[in-house]
Amino acid sequence: MTGDGCGAPAGGAPVSAARDVGGQAVVQGRVTQNGSAVAVGYARLLDSGGDFVAEVPLGEDGGFRFFAAPGSWTLRVLAPGNVSAERVVSADTGKITELEVAV
Amino acid sequence: MSRSDVLVDADWVEAHGGDPGVVLVEVDEDTSAYDKGHIRNAVKIDWKADLQDPVRRDFVDRAGFEALLSERGISNDDTVILYGGNNNWFAAYAYWYFKLYGHRGVKLLDGGRKKWELESRELVTDVPQRPETSYHAQEQDPSLRAFRDEVVAAIGNRNLVDVRSPDEFAGRLLAPAHLPQEQAQRGGHIPTAKNVPWSKAAEEDGTFKSDDDLRTLYGDAGLDFSRDTIAYCRIGERSAHTWFVLHELLGQPNVKNYDGSWTEYGSLVGVPIEVGDAK
Numbered sequence: 001m002t003g004d005g006c007g008a009p010a011g012g013a014p015v016s017a018a019r020d021v022g023g024q025a026v027v028q029g030r031v032t033q034n035g036s037a038v039a040v041g042y043a044r045l046l047d048s049g050g051d052f053v054a055e056v057p058l059g060e061d062g063g064f065r066f067f068a069a070p071g072s073w074t075l076r077v078l079a080p081g082n083v084s085a086e087r088v089v090s091a092d093t094g095k096i097t098e099l100e101v102a103v
Numbered sequence: 104m105s106r107s108d109v110l111v112d113a114d115w116v117e118a119h120g121g122d123p124g125v126v127l128v129e130v131d132e133d134t135s136a137y138d139k140g141h142i143r144n145a146v147k148i149d150w151k152a153d154l155q156d157p158v159r160r161d162f163v164d165r166a167g168f169e170a171l172l173s174e175r176g177i178s179n180d181d182t183v184i185l186y187g188g189n190n191n192w193f194a195a196y197a198y199w200y201f202k203l204y205g206h207r208g209v210k211l212l213d214g215g216r217k218k219w220e221l222e223s224r225e226l227v228t229d230v231p232q233r234p235e236t237s238y239h240a241q242e243q244d245p246s247l248r249a250f251r252d253e254v255v256a257a258i259g260n261r262n263l264v265d266v267r268s269p270d271e272f273a274g275r276l277l278a279p280a281h282l283p284q285e286q287a288q289r290g291g292h293i294p295t296a297k298n299v300p301w302s303k304a305a306e307e308d309g310t311f312k313s314d315d316d317l318r319t320l321y322g323d324a325g326l327d328f329s330r331d332t333i334a335y336c337r338i339g340e341r342s343a344h345t346w347f348v349l350h351e352l353l354g355q356p357n358v359k360n361y362d363g364s365w366t367e368y369g370s371l372v373g374v375p376i377e378v379g380d381a382k
Contacts, residue, residue, distance in 0.1 A: 008188070
């Protein structure tokens, strides 16, 4: 975690045992290119209208995590070399929705 | 004021980042990114450890700011170029903070760390050694910073711009969606506030939109350009980004950042709160 600010930690804030998934609607996953982790890049969460909601830098394992509200979201990935990709994903309270994004 | 007075681009930084009288500063809440790699010649400022009082909820005082800049080797006459992650939120906050303490020459790297990384520009781990200076700060400029009583009094009288995401504005989320939702304070927004998420002022690569697009954005949201404005978010850095847009890019006079923001307002006893989507 990054203290009490609003900053987005690389890979997304961890889901701690103490916090548990509980009332959170977690969307998390990993970005790969030819099977390898994309360690430099950004994951953006867009709402159902396509508006930006949140962004994290990818972790060293290509990982990202968001704490969304329940509903349908678009995950958009940006990586060097004008690489981008999008996936539609649905989030539910008390669940971790996992996805792997190959770019 | 033109954009070149307050913004530089990556090519300029590559050409001039090492010039005498220019100091690059990476500002982040989590400075591990700087430690793994930063723009050549950049020093770091930790948004929390360096800029926040360790005990009270407030900034470091004038003497503390002087000590910080002196230690980082920044002089009163230096042009400070700020950049950082999170689409320059913390860099914009530091920009506002430098202005608050009267630093004259300060600019943002448009697009911040994200655009630099997405363009695969050079990052280094060498930490520059800058000789200590004797920095002299001004008293805080009260025209740039709003406090809670002023915010309550502004309801219905001034523009209030809530720059958080629509779900935070409506009260459905209590923090940005990249963070756990475990805050204790009430959700919602200050009555009469317009919701213009900070992100609408930025392109996908983190650069600022054009002045025309920005004027249209705030105009369509119902901002009255003839009135004074207070911007807020959750803790005041996303709203520093919007303060930069309104005050520095669009040249609006009398724009304040309310750094107490929702973590203060949403915990005050007895103040009015609205919930629900923007009307």
